[in-house]
Structures are given as C-alpha cells and as structure tokens.
Amino acid sequence: MVHCEQLTTPVDVVVSRMRALDAALPPRDGVAVFNRVYLMVTEAVDRCVDAGRFADPHAAITLDVRFAERYLAAVEAAEEGRPPACWRPLFQFRRHPGVRPLQFALAGINAHIGHDLALAVVDACRTLGCEPVELEDEFDRVGELLVSLEETIREELMPGPDLLQIADPLTHLLGSWSLERARDATWSAARALWALRRLPDLAEEFTERLDTAVGFAGRMLLTPLPR
Template identity: 55%
Template sequence: MTQTEQFTEPAVRSRPHRWPPGDGVGVFHDVRLAVARPEHRRGGSLEARLTERYLAALGAAEAGGQPPECWRPLFQYRRHPGVRPVQFALAGLHAHIAHDLTLAVVDTCRTRDCEPAALEGEFERVGDLLTLLEERIHDELLPDPDLLRIADPLTHLVSSWSLERAREAAWSAARVLRQLHGSPALAEEFRQRTDAGAGLVVRFLLTPAAGARTPMWLPAQSSGSSTGAISS
C-alpha cells in the first residue's frame, strides 16, 4: 500500500478528489496527500489528530457549513485566476500549522492528561513532515527561479512566510491554551483570536497578482489579529 493510499483510508477516501485542475483546495490537498506517512493511522498520535483537524475543516466546507476562519479564505479564493498554485499551497500549510497543529497539540494533551512538554518529540517529528511538505511545495509549484525577478511580487510573498515561525507560534499558542483549560471562556476567546489571526496571514498569502481582477462572487474579508509567521 502506498503512502497516498494509507492517507486516504478511510477518512479521505470518503471525500474523493473531484476538484477541477487549478482548484486552490485541490492544490493543497494533493501536496498534503503526497507527504502523508503511515504513522498518522495511529489514532492517538499527534499526527493523526493534525490530519483529523484538516479533514474536519474540509468536511465542514464540503457540507456547506463554515470551516474554521483561517481556512475560509482558501475556500473563498480557490478559483481566483490571479492566485498562483504556490500561494494556495502555502496558505493551506499556514492554516494547517497555525490552527490545526495548535489544536492537535491541545487535543492530544487533553486525551493523555499531559502537558505540551511531553509531546516535544512528536511535535518535532510532525515538524519534519511539515518541512517535507514545504519543500515539495517549493519544488513542484514555485516557478523556475530564473523566471522570477527579485522584485517579482510572488518572490516577496513567498519569501515573507516562515515555516519555522509558524511552528513556533503554534507551539506557543498550544501551551497557552493548555494553561487556560481551567478557564473555558478565556480559552475559547484565545482560540478564536488565534484562528482569526491565522486567517489574516492566509489572506495575505492569497493576495492576487498585480492587475488581476477580483471576482464579484468573493465575500468581504473579516478582521482579526495576525499570528507570527511573516518574516520582517
């Protein structure tokens, strides 16, 4: 059985990929599938819970519901002609880290009755997976460097995002959320603000190319505080 088959059984197989070529959601889904590992099938692992969070967002959107705020821009802009495939993939990756990974850590801590420090080893292994995902995005979706000028907006956009900063922010947010488990109202407020902040970064990553027209069907943008993944 291939890695792709292992990732698609059983959860993803129930959501067959019927997206047309160039669909932004499909772009991220394809690269996420390509780096999936057998370990995710262990139900209690951090990687399994990370996958479950992504599938929950995907399922909510496909059912006509509302996915987490950080995922909404990807679904809203998925057919925008001015957004490049590499932007869709990085936007999905940021939502996957800033939201899904943060909550996956909290979910795992709650289930095991432990603190985030006990998951550092697993967190690093998941980080290795995410690094592979980023490398695949750059190798397969980023235009030939020889074709990109240093002043090209896409060059600036892609280089402004940092996987390491996104991971660090997710880890910090998870630690705070875990500390707030005794104060449900505060924990929920922090979770919502983290989700909204991640959504702002996702919208930034999906900035259409200069001169591209914004389709009339795109809804208005929401507001929120950003999370630390944009390099200065």
C-alpha cells in the same frame, strides 16, 4: 513514554478520506492543491512511524490523526458554508485565476500549522492523558518533516524561472511567511491553550483570536498576482 488508548480513527482512514477528496476535486482547485500536499505529508509521517523514527509511535499517530481530523472537519464545515476563519480565505479564493498553486499550498499550510496544529496538540494530550511537554519530541519530528518537505513543495509548484527575479511579486510574498516561525508560534499557542483548559472562557477567546489572526495571514498569502 506516553501510553495511549486504542485509536478509533487510524492514519489509513484519514489518508483514504484525503485520497477521496483528491479524486473528487478539479486539479487546479485551490483546496485540491493543498490536499495533494497534505496527503504527501501524512503519507510521509505514516512511513516514518512504520520505520520506527518516532520514539513513541502511538503518540505520533494520535497527534497525526487529530491534526488531520481538524483539516477534514474544516472541509466539511466549508461544504455547509461556515469554515473556520483560518481556512476561509482558501475556500473563498480556491478558483481565483490570479492565485498561483504555490499560494494555495502555502495558505493551506498556514491555516493548518498556524491554527489546527495547536488545537491538535491539546486534542492529543486529552486523548493520551499527558502534558504537552510529553508530545514535544513527536511535535518536533513532524515539524522537521514538514520543513524538509517545504522545499520540495516549493520546487514542484514554482511557476518558472521568473520566480528567481527579486522583482517578482510571488518572490516578495513567499519571503513574508516562514514555516519554521509558524511552527514555533504554534507550540507556544498549544502550551497556552493547555494552560487555559480550566478557564474555558479565556481559552475560547484565545482560540478565536488565533483563528482570526491566522486567517488574516492566509488572506495575504492569497493576494492575486499578475501573470
């Protein structure tokens, strides 16, 4: 079991910040769409911790909070006009009338899982003084929760029965991205970043390339579609 230091930013603080964003943003805003989804996920993780579903709740909370902080930092950076590359498409297209709510949600999930989660694992390992393998159970449990919620997210944000038609552009777009594959790739990226922690130049280059690649995928997910 991993033993952690006292957290300075508990889950309830990041949840409060996401709720404040939800209250401040217009409902149709693309960032607001993702924020509602992520708020639901974070609250679900919090309930799982309270229910004892994590073998090491302190480690789970640490990972969850470090993860959320990455998203909230991206929001702050966007307000100053310099969001990370992985988040840039969502902030650029957040008000585009040709982008559907489900696309906004998946683009946010892509940025957060594909880039932020790998860095959050490294952040948590440094906070806890542990190796990534010691967080694998918490990582997998959070991933399983995200996958279980993905179906709910898609059902809630689907535009209607036309989605069932194979010719619908959104059907094609959704088939090009997988949360499970993204999660698997993120675990590999986190392990690589941890291995590179004593080679800061290579670690920085790896992080920049990951940021750019995830941003490219996000831009594809936000392709404006005909109604």
